[in-house]
């Protein structure tokens with residue numbers, strides 16, 4: 067009988083870690099591979115967590131990378147990713163992981179494991195369709211259903227310190243707290259908690275704007291009934307002038323990531 071392999075799309079977040087843990091609990095560590103795509107702008111503590119996770123689960127860890135950061139990619143393609151066109155997620159994660167899986171596994175004996183949880187279940191059918199002919203599972207959509215604080219507690223219960231970005235208030239552990247799909251709220255949090263990193267992204271945005279030669283930015287300013295690009299530099303200046311307050315009300319202010327899932 068062929069042993070089923072399980073390849074976990076491992077983002078370095080608690081959801082995909084627990085999806086991997088549930089898969090290991092059921093099938094054993096030898097049947098599980100953790101596949102991690104490095105965008106080169108991850109938080110330092112993500113790498114610690116990825117290594118701890120692989121050690122703890124006893125599963126094989128495979129790290130792959132395009133080699134470019136999202137900003138290097140944006141400069142190459144002369145566009146800045148955004149909520150509607152998350153080219154960084156597609157090129158640096160999804161397509162890269164899919165190619166690795168197509169080259170190294172067989173749909174007849176391999177299941178793809180996603181970190182989607184029950185709050186994102188509506189995305190599962192769409193994702194499953196895109197993954198054909200691969201079989202796809204999402205163990206965190208099964209009971210016991212856990213919300214984010216419960217997932218973080220479960221990671222601790224299993225003896226691993228969760229990634230530090232959650233403690234800082236970030237909703238996910240991708241790209242070091244940066245995300246082109248994030249809203250203004252997440253960038254205000256980045257500015258408050260990791261100001262040097264914010265400044266580095268601000269400089270990268272200015273560099274890519276010069277290369278593209280157009281008024282483009284990650285964020286949009288929708289005040290006053292019009293929509294226009296809002297640069298990270300301008301957002302920071304507004305904060306320094308006392309015009310923007312950090313509000314953590316509602317995840318919508320942060321925007322969704324779902325990177326490496328769909």
Ligand code: SF4
Pocket residue numbers: 105136147152154155158159240241244245246247323325326
């Ligand atoms: S987390 Fe955001 S910025 Fe990073 S690759 Fe995914 S979509 Fe792009």
